[in-house]
Amino acid sequence: MAVGLPENVFLTQLDAAANWARSNSLWPMPFATACCGIELMATAASRHDIARFGAEVMRFSPRQCDLLIVAGRVAMKMLPVLQRIWLQMPEPKWCISMGACACTGGVFDTYAVVQGCDRFIPVDLYVPGCPPRPEQLLAALIEMQSKIKQTGTLMGGEFDRRTTSTGPAPFDLDELRRSREMQPLVNLEIYTPPSLEDAVKAGPRRD
Amino acid sequence: MIDLTQLKSRFSDNITESTFRDNHRLVVPAHTLYPVLDCLKGEYGFDTLMEVTAVDYLEYEGATDRFGVVYVLLNTTSGERLIVKTFVNLPAPQLPSAYPLWKSADWLEREVYDMFGIVFTGHPDLRRILLPAEFTAFPLRKDYPLKGIGERHNFPVITRAES
Numbered sequence: 527m528a529v530g531l532p533e534n535v536f537l538t539q540l541d542a543a544a545n546w547a548r549s550n551s552l553w554p555m556p557f558a559t560a561c562c563g564i565e566l567m568a569t570a571a572s573r574h575d576i577a578r579f580g581a582e583v584m585r586f587s588p589r590q591c592d593l594l595i596v597a598g599r600v601a602m603k604m605l606p607v608l609q610r611i612w613l614q615m616p617e618p619k620w621c622i623s624m625g626a627c628a629c630t631g632g633v634f635d636t637y638a639v640v641q642g643c644d645r646f647i648p649v650d651l652y653v654p655g656c657p658p659r660p661e662q663l664l665a666a667l668i669e670m671q672s673k674i675k676q677t678g679t680l681m682g683g684e685f686d687r688r689t690t691s692t693g694p695a696p697f698d699l700d701e702l703r704r705s706r707e708m709q710p711l712v713n714l715e716i717y718t719p720p721s722l723e724d725a726v727k728a729g730p731r732r733d
Numbered sequence: 734m735i736d737l738t739q740l741k742s743r744f745s746d747n748i749t750e751s752t753f754r755d756n757h758r759l760v761v762p763a764h765t766l767y768p769v770l771d772c773l774k775g776e777y778g779f780d781t782l783m784e785v786t787a788v789d790y791l792e793y794e795g796a797t798d799r800f801g802v803v804y805v806l807l808n809t810t811s812g813e814r815l816i817v818k819t820f821v822n823l824p825a826p827q828l829p830s831a832y833p834l835w836k837s838a839d840w841l842e843r844e845v846y847d848m849f850g851i852v853f854t855g856h857p858d859l860r861r862i863l864l865p866a867e868f869t870a871f872p873l874r875k876d877y878p879l880k881g882i883g884e885r886h887n888f889p890v891i892t893r894a895e896s
Contacts (some may be wrong), residue, residue, distance in 0.1 A: 603865050609888070637872050637881025640866075640888075647806055648893035655850035676839050 545678040548618060549671040550580040550594070555591035555606060555615065560598030562625035562657040567645040569660040580669050588614040593670070596649075598658075612647045618682045620674070622666055623649045626656045644693030653702035734778060735813050758816045766819045767829040770796055770804065774834050775807050779806035779815060782835035786840055787849045791875035800849060804831065821851060830856040848873035 531537070536643045554576075558566050571586060572574045585591045588611045600608055612621065623643055626632035629652045631641035644651065650673065677684050741748050741847055749760045755841045759767050775849070785804040790796035798820035806815045821828060830853035831838040843846040843862040850871035853859060861868060868884060870877055 603863075605888055609891055636879055637877075637884055638872075640885055645890065646888050647891050648896065686894050689895075690738065691890045691892050693890075 529651075541679050544680045545675045545699055546671075548678060550672040551583075552579075552581040552593040552620075552667070552670065553583045553585050553591045554581055554593045554595050555588050555611065556584050556586075556595055556597060556699065557606065557611065558595075558597040559600065560625075560627060560657075562597035562628065565657045565660055565663065566595060566597045566624065566691060569663045574664060575659040576664065576667065579664065579671065580668055588612075589616060591615055592619045594621040594647075595624055595663075596621065596628040596643045596647075597624040599632060600635050600643050602640055604637050605640050605643075605646060608643060618678070618685065620650045621648060622651045622653060622670060624653045624663060624666070625658055629654065632656060642693060645691075645695070646693075648688060648692065675690065734807075735811075735815070737777075737858065740769065740772055745770070746755070756816055757814065758818060759817050760820075761827060765822055766817070770806075770817065770831055770834055771816070773806060773815065777815075778808045779813075781807040781809055782831060782837045782841070783807045783814070785831070785838060785845055787845045787851055787873075788877060789849065789873065800826050800851060802828060802845065802851060826851040828853055830854060830859075832856055833894045840873045847871070850896070 538645050556563065556566055558564075568574060570582060576582050581593065588594075592615065594612055594615060595606065612619075623629045627634060627639070628643050637640065640646065644652075651666050651670050653662055655662050659668075734752070737759065738748060741750065745760075746763045746765070747762050748765075751760075757770070760771070760861070762783065771792065785839045786803050788801040790799060790801060799822045802819050802821060802822065804817040806817060807813070808815075819828065828847070828851060830842055832842065832853075832855065838853075839857070840862060842856055843859060845851050845859045846853060846856075846859055847863050848871060860866070867887075870882060870884070872881070
Protein backbone atom coordinates (compact mmCIF):
# COMPACT_ATOMS: atom_id res chain seq x y z
CA MET A 527 0.00 0.00 0.00
CA ALA A 528 1.46 3.26 -1.09
CA VAL A 529 2.11 5.78 1.63
CA GLY A 530 1.25 9.30 0.61
CA LEU A 531 3.67 12.08 1.47
CA PRO A 532 2.49 14.86 3.72
CA GLU A 533 2.31 18.32 2.30
CA ASN A 534 5.60 20.25 1.71
CA VAL A 535 7.66 17.06 1.75
CA PHE A 536 9.47 15.64 -1.24
CA LEU A 537 11.85 12.79 -1.77
CA THR A 538 15.25 13.14 -3.42
CA GLN A 539 18.77 11.84 -3.23
CA LEU A 540 21.26 13.38 -0.84
CA ASP A 541 23.68 13.97 -3.73
CA ALA A 542 21.07 15.77 -5.75
CA ALA A 543 20.05 17.91 -2.79
CA ALA A 544 23.68 18.86 -2.14
CA ASN A 545 24.29 19.60 -5.81
CA TRP A 546 21.19 21.74 -5.98
CA ALA A 547 22.36 23.79 -3.04
CA ARG A 548 25.95 24.03 -4.18
CA SER A 549 25.28 24.90 -7.78
CA ASN A 550 22.86 27.68 -6.94
CA SER A 551 25.08 29.38 -4.41
CA LEU A 552 28.53 29.39 -5.94
CA TRP A 553 30.73 31.90 -4.17
CA PRO A 554 33.35 33.08 -6.64
CA MET A 555 36.90 33.96 -5.74
CA PRO A 556 37.78 36.61 -8.34
CA PHE A 557 41.43 36.19 -9.28
CA ALA A 558 41.31 39.17 -11.60
CA THR A 559 44.71 40.22 -12.91
CA ALA A 560 43.90 41.93 -16.19
CA CYS A 561 41.15 43.20 -18.45
CA CYS A 562 39.10 40.04 -17.94
CA GLY A 563 38.69 41.29 -14.40
CA ILE A 564 36.87 44.32 -15.76
CA GLU A 565 34.47 42.06 -17.61
CA LEU A 566 34.08 40.04 -14.44
CA MET A 567 33.08 43.22 -12.63
CA ALA A 568 30.67 44.05 -15.43
CA THR A 569 29.17 40.59 -15.04
CA ALA A 570 28.59 41.30 -11.39
CA ALA A 571 27.18 44.77 -12.04
CA SER A 572 23.55 45.64 -12.56
CA ARG A 573 23.19 45.15 -16.31
CA HIS A 574 24.30 41.53 -16.41
CA ASP A 575 23.79 40.80 -12.71
CA ILE A 576 25.46 37.53 -11.78
CA ALA A 577 23.14 37.47 -8.75
CA ARG A 578 20.46 36.00 -10.99
CA PHE A 579 22.47 32.79 -10.85
CA GLY A 580 23.26 32.95 -7.19
CA ALA A 581 26.94 33.72 -7.65
CA GLU A 582 27.04 37.34 -6.58
CA VAL A 583 28.90 36.76 -3.33
CA MET A 584 32.41 37.64 -4.44
CA ARG A 585 34.64 36.90 -1.49
CA PHE A 586 38.18 38.14 -1.45
CA SER A 587 39.21 35.47 0.97
CA PRO A 588 39.75 32.07 -0.62
CA ARG A 589 38.62 30.37 2.58
CA GLN A 590 35.05 31.52 1.96
CA CYS A 591 34.84 30.61 -1.72
CA ASP A 592 34.09 27.57 -3.81
CA LEU A 593 34.56 28.85 -7.36
CA LEU A 594 37.91 30.20 -8.48
CA ILE A 595 37.62 32.46 -11.52
CA VAL A 596 41.07 33.02 -13.00
CA ALA A 597 40.47 36.19 -14.99
CA GLY A 598 43.50 37.45 -16.82
CA ARG A 599 47.09 36.50 -17.48
CA VAL A 600 49.00 34.77 -14.74
CA ALA A 601 52.52 36.08 -14.41
CA MET A 602 55.22 33.64 -13.44
CA LYS A 603 55.69 35.48 -10.17
CA MET A 604 51.95 35.28 -9.49
CA LEU A 605 51.58 31.54 -10.06
CA PRO A 606 52.68 30.47 -6.55
CA VAL A 607 50.05 32.89 -5.22
CA LEU A 608 47.38 31.37 -7.45
CA GLN A 609 48.32 27.86 -6.39
CA ARG A 610 48.22 28.88 -2.76
CA ILE A 611 44.80 30.48 -3.18
CA TRP A 612 43.54 27.32 -4.84
CA LEU A 613 44.87 25.16 -2.03
CA GLN A 614 43.34 27.44 0.59
CA MET A 615 39.83 27.11 -0.81
CA PRO A 616 37.70 24.61 1.09
CA GLU A 617 36.12 21.60 -0.61
CA PRO A 618 34.07 21.32 -2.73
CA LYS A 619 35.63 23.78 -5.16
CA TRP A 620 35.71 24.41 -8.86
CA CYS A 621 37.78 26.53 -11.18
CA ILE A 622 36.86 28.56 -14.25
CA SER A 623 39.68 29.74 -16.47
CA MET A 624 38.39 32.93 -18.03
CA GLY A 625 39.82 34.43 -21.18
CA ALA A 626 42.55 33.56 -23.63
CA CYS A 627 45.40 34.46 -21.29
CA ALA A 628 44.27 32.33 -18.38
CA CYS A 629 43.54 29.41 -20.75
CA THR A 630 46.61 29.52 -22.99
CA GLY A 631 48.72 32.54 -22.18
CA GLY A 632 47.12 34.42 -25.07
CA VAL A 633 49.40 36.73 -26.97
CA PHE A 634 51.84 36.89 -24.07
CA ASP A 635 54.13 34.02 -25.01
CA THR A 636 57.03 35.39 -23.01
CA TYR A 637 59.32 34.20 -20.27
CA ALA A 638 57.22 35.91 -17.63
CA VAL A 639 53.69 34.67 -18.39
CA VAL A 640 52.39 31.19 -17.60
CA GLN A 641 51.00 29.58 -20.75
CA GLY A 642 47.66 28.58 -19.31
CA CYS A 643 46.88 28.17 -15.64
CA ASP A 644 45.64 24.62 -16.34
CA ARG A 645 49.27 23.55 -16.55
CA PHE A 646 49.59 24.01 -12.81
CA ILE A 647 46.11 23.96 -11.26
CA PRO A 648 43.05 21.85 -12.17
CA VAL A 649 40.52 23.71 -14.30
CA ASP A 650 36.89 22.67 -14.77
CA LEU A 651 35.74 25.08 -17.43
CA TYR A 652 37.40 27.28 -20.03
CA VAL A 653 35.89 30.52 -21.29
CA PRO A 654 37.36 31.71 -24.60
CA GLY A 655 37.49 35.34 -25.60
CA CYS A 656 39.76 38.30 -25.26
CA PRO A 657 38.18 39.32 -23.00
CA PRO A 658 34.97 37.25 -22.96
CA ARG A 659 31.72 39.15 -22.90
CA PRO A 660 29.77 39.03 -19.64
CA GLU A 661 27.23 36.83 -21.43
CA GLN A 662 29.96 34.28 -22.07
CA LEU A 663 30.91 34.24 -18.43
CA LEU A 664 27.26 33.82 -17.47
CA ALA A 665 26.98 30.95 -19.96
CA ALA A 666 30.04 29.41 -18.36
CA LEU A 667 28.48 29.80 -14.96
CA ILE A 668 25.30 28.08 -16.12
CA GLU A 669 27.43 25.35 -17.67
CA MET A 670 29.31 25.03 -14.38
CA GLN A 671 26.00 24.66 -12.54
CA SER A 672 24.83 21.92 -14.84
CA LYS A 673 28.19 20.18 -14.51
CA ILE A 674 27.91 20.28 -10.74
CA LYS A 675 24.35 18.97 -10.90
CA GLN A 676 25.34 16.12 -13.19
CA THR A 677 28.61 14.99 -11.67
CA GLY A 678 28.58 16.22 -8.09
CA THR A 679 28.41 13.94 -5.10
CA LEU A 680 27.89 14.75 -1.46
CA MET A 681 31.32 13.53 -0.37
CA GLY A 682 33.18 14.85 -3.42
CA GLY A 683 34.27 11.44 -4.70
CA GLU A 684 34.41 12.76 -8.24
CA PHE A 685 37.33 14.99 -7.28
CA ASP A 686 39.39 12.14 -5.85
CA ARG A 687 39.27 10.34 -9.17
CA ARG A 688 40.98 13.22 -10.99
CA THR A 689 44.50 12.16 -10.14
CA THR A 690 46.17 13.38 -13.32
CA SER A 691 46.53 16.88 -14.63
CA THR A 692 44.23 17.66 -17.53
CA GLY A 693 46.27 20.56 -18.85
CA PRO A 694 49.23 20.36 -21.19
CA ALA A 695 52.53 19.27 -19.72
CA PRO A 696 54.51 22.12 -18.22
CA PHE A 697 57.53 21.16 -20.27
CA ASP A 698 56.88 21.10 -23.99
CA LEU A 699 58.97 20.15 -26.97
CA ASP A 700 59.34 23.78 -27.84
CA GLU A 701 61.89 23.89 -25.05
CA LEU A 702 64.44 22.21 -27.29
CA ARG A 703 64.27 24.91 -29.89
CA ARG A 704 64.46 27.51 -27.18
CA SER A 705 67.65 26.03 -25.76
CA ARG A 706 69.17 26.18 -29.23
CA GLU A 707 68.32 29.85 -29.37
CA MET A 708 70.33 30.24 -26.19
CA GLN A 709 73.62 29.27 -27.84
CA PRO A 710 75.95 32.24 -27.37
CA LEU A 711 76.42 34.25 -30.51
CA VAL A 712 79.82 34.69 -32.09
CA ASN A 713 81.13 38.18 -32.78
CA LEU A 714 78.70 39.79 -30.38
CA GLU A 715 79.54 43.36 -31.34
CA ILE A 716 79.35 42.96 -35.07
CA TYR A 717 76.07 43.54 -36.78
CA THR A 718 75.06 40.67 -39.01
CA PRO A 719 71.84 41.17 -40.92
CA PRO A 720 69.70 38.03 -41.18
CA SER A 721 70.25 36.26 -44.48
CA LEU A 722 67.74 34.44 -46.63
CA GLU A 723 69.98 31.35 -46.69
CA ASP A 724 69.89 31.00 -42.94
CA ALA A 725 66.15 31.48 -42.90
CA VAL A 726 65.64 28.74 -45.47
CA LYS A 727 68.02 26.45 -43.60
CA ALA A 728 66.21 27.00 -40.34
CA GLY A 729 62.86 26.12 -41.89
CA PRO A 730 59.49 27.48 -40.87
CA ARG A 731 58.99 28.30 -37.23
CA ARG A 732 56.37 26.20 -35.60
CA ASP A 733 54.85 28.98 -33.55
CA MET B 734 70.26 75.24 -22.61
CA ILE B 735 72.79 74.83 -19.83
CA ASP B 736 76.45 75.55 -20.60
CA LEU B 737 78.64 72.55 -19.83
CA THR B 738 82.00 73.71 -21.23
CA GLN B 739 83.47 74.06 -17.75
CA LEU B 740 82.51 70.51 -16.89
CA LYS B 741 83.89 69.20 -20.15
CA SER B 742 87.20 70.97 -19.65
CA ARG B 743 87.53 69.55 -16.15
CA PHE B 744 86.89 65.95 -17.23
CA SER B 745 88.82 66.39 -20.41
CA ASP B 746 88.80 62.92 -21.82
CA ASN B 747 86.13 61.85 -24.24
CA ILE B 748 83.04 63.62 -22.97
CA THR B 749 80.83 64.29 -25.96
CA GLU B 750 77.86 66.58 -25.90
CA SER B 751 75.03 66.46 -28.38
CA THR B 752 71.47 67.57 -28.81
CA PHE B 753 68.53 66.02 -30.54
CA ARG B 754 65.37 68.14 -30.68
CA ASP B 755 65.13 69.31 -27.07
CA ASN B 756 67.20 66.46 -25.62
CA HIS B 757 70.51 67.55 -24.19
CA ARG B 758 72.85 64.57 -24.06
CA LEU B 759 76.23 63.83 -22.58
CA VAL B 760 78.20 60.66 -23.28
CA VAL B 761 80.68 59.92 -20.52
CA PRO B 762 83.24 57.10 -20.18
CA ALA B 763 82.36 54.72 -17.37
CA HIS B 764 85.32 55.56 -15.14
CA THR B 765 84.42 59.25 -14.91
CA LEU B 766 80.68 58.67 -14.59
CA TYR B 767 80.45 59.14 -10.85
CA PRO B 768 82.56 62.34 -10.66
CA VAL B 769 80.56 63.80 -13.54
CA LEU B 770 77.24 62.99 -11.88
CA ASP B 771 78.57 64.39 -8.61
CA CYS B 772 79.59 67.60 -10.34
CA LEU B 773 76.25 67.86 -12.15
CA LYS B 774 74.42 67.52 -8.88
CA GLY B 775 76.65 69.80 -6.82
CA GLU B 776 77.48 72.57 -9.28
CA TYR B 777 74.79 72.47 -11.94
CA GLY B 778 71.84 71.91 -9.64
CA PHE B 779 70.56 68.62 -11.10
CA ASP B 780 68.88 67.66 -7.87
CA THR B 781 66.64 64.87 -9.16
CA LEU B 782 67.45 61.59 -10.84
CA MET B 783 64.41 60.87 -12.96
CA GLU B 784 65.39 57.63 -14.61
CA VAL B 785 68.11 55.03 -14.88
CA THR B 786 67.78 52.56 -17.68
CA ALA B 787 69.95 50.54 -20.02
CA VAL B 788 70.10 49.59 -23.68
CA ASP B 789 71.53 46.39 -25.10
CA TYR B 790 73.40 47.15 -28.32
CA LEU B 791 73.94 43.54 -29.32
CA GLU B 792 73.73 43.27 -33.13
CA TYR B 793 73.17 47.00 -33.37
CA GLU B 794 74.68 48.46 -36.48
CA GLY B 795 77.84 50.43 -35.73
CA ALA B 796 77.79 49.76 -32.02
CA THR B 797 81.09 49.09 -30.30
CA ASP B 798 79.92 48.50 -26.74
CA ARG B 799 77.40 46.03 -25.43
CA PHE B 800 75.36 48.04 -22.92
CA GLY B 801 74.52 51.70 -22.70
CA VAL B 802 73.34 52.95 -19.32
CA VAL B 803 71.26 56.11 -19.40
CA TYR B 804 70.70 58.56 -16.56
CA VAL B 805 68.06 61.25 -16.94
CA LEU B 806 68.66 64.16 -14.58
CA LEU B 807 66.32 67.04 -13.76
CA ASN B 808 67.06 70.44 -12.32
CA THR B 809 63.85 71.26 -10.50
CA THR B 810 64.58 74.99 -10.19
CA SER B 811 65.26 75.63 -13.87
CA GLY B 812 63.33 72.71 -15.32
CA GLU B 813 66.42 71.70 -17.28
CA ARG B 814 66.86 68.05 -18.16
CA LEU B 815 70.10 66.29 -19.02
CA ILE B 816 70.65 62.79 -20.33
CA VAL B 817 73.94 61.22 -19.28
CA LYS B 818 74.95 58.05 -21.01
CA THR B 819 77.80 55.63 -20.48
CA PHE B 820 78.84 52.27 -21.87
CA VAL B 821 79.77 49.03 -20.16
CA ASN B 822 80.75 45.64 -21.52
CA LEU B 823 80.67 41.97 -20.74
CA PRO B 824 81.82 39.80 -19.02
CA ALA B 825 81.32 41.88 -15.87
CA PRO B 826 79.32 45.03 -16.61
CA GLN B 827 79.85 47.23 -13.60
CA LEU B 828 79.22 50.84 -12.66
CA PRO B 829 79.41 52.88 -9.47
CA SER B 830 76.04 53.34 -7.86
CA ALA B 831 74.43 56.77 -7.94
CA TYR B 832 72.65 56.04 -4.68
CA PRO B 833 74.91 58.32 -2.57
CA LEU B 834 73.89 61.24 -4.81
CA TRP B 835 70.20 60.55 -5.37
CA LYS B 836 68.17 58.16 -3.22
CA SER B 837 65.87 57.51 -6.17
CA ALA B 838 68.68 55.49 -7.73
CA ASP B 839 67.89 52.68 -5.30
CA TRP B 840 65.02 51.00 -7.13
CA LEU B 841 66.00 52.26 -10.58
CA GLU B 842 69.39 50.59 -10.37
CA ARG B 843 67.82 47.45 -8.96
CA GLU B 844 65.59 47.31 -12.01
CA VAL B 845 68.54 47.71 -14.38
CA TYR B 846 70.36 44.98 -12.48
CA ASP B 847 67.28 42.78 -12.66
CA MET B 848 66.82 43.10 -16.40
CA PHE B 849 70.38 43.52 -17.70
CA GLY B 850 72.65 42.16 -14.98
CA ILE B 851 74.63 45.37 -14.68
CA VAL B 852 76.14 45.49 -11.21
CA PHE B 853 76.13 48.82 -9.38
CA THR B 854 78.94 48.78 -6.86
CA GLY B 855 78.18 50.54 -3.61
CA HIS B 856 74.43 49.99 -3.94
CA PRO B 857 73.02 49.29 -0.47
CA ASP B 858 70.66 46.50 -1.47
CA LEU B 859 71.21 45.16 -4.97
CA ARG B 860 68.54 42.47 -5.32
CA ARG B 861 66.06 41.62 -8.03
CA ILE B 862 63.09 43.95 -7.88
CA LEU B 863 60.56 42.68 -10.46
CA LEU B 864 61.44 39.07 -11.17
CA PRO B 865 61.33 36.31 -8.57
CA ALA B 866 64.46 35.92 -6.48
CA GLU B 867 65.07 32.44 -7.93
CA PHE B 868 65.39 33.80 -11.45
CA THR B 869 68.90 33.32 -12.82
CA ALA B 870 68.86 35.08 -16.20
CA PHE B 871 68.68 38.72 -17.26
CA PRO B 872 65.75 38.79 -19.66
CA LEU B 873 66.17 42.16 -21.37
CA ARG B 874 69.52 41.14 -22.78
CA LYS B 875 69.13 40.58 -26.49
CA ASP B 876 70.62 37.08 -26.39
CA TYR B 877 67.93 35.91 -23.98
CA PRO B 878 65.11 34.17 -25.88
CA LEU B 879 61.74 35.85 -25.57
CA LYS B 880 60.11 32.66 -24.34
CA GLY B 881 62.66 32.13 -21.63
CA ILE B 882 64.74 29.05 -20.96
CA GLY B 883 62.26 27.04 -18.97
CA GLU B 884 61.62 29.34 -16.01
CA ARG B 885 57.89 29.12 -16.59
CA HIS B 886 57.89 25.38 -16.10
CA ASN B 887 59.52 25.03 -12.72
CA PHE B 888 56.38 24.93 -10.63
CA PRO B 889 54.64 21.96 -9.03
CA VAL B 890 51.59 20.69 -10.91
CA ILE B 891 48.59 20.46 -8.60
CA THR B 892 46.07 17.78 -9.57
CA ARG B 893 42.49 17.90 -8.42
CA ALA B 894 42.79 14.85 -6.19
CA GLU B 895 45.62 16.27 -4.12
CA SER B 896 44.19 19.73 -3.62
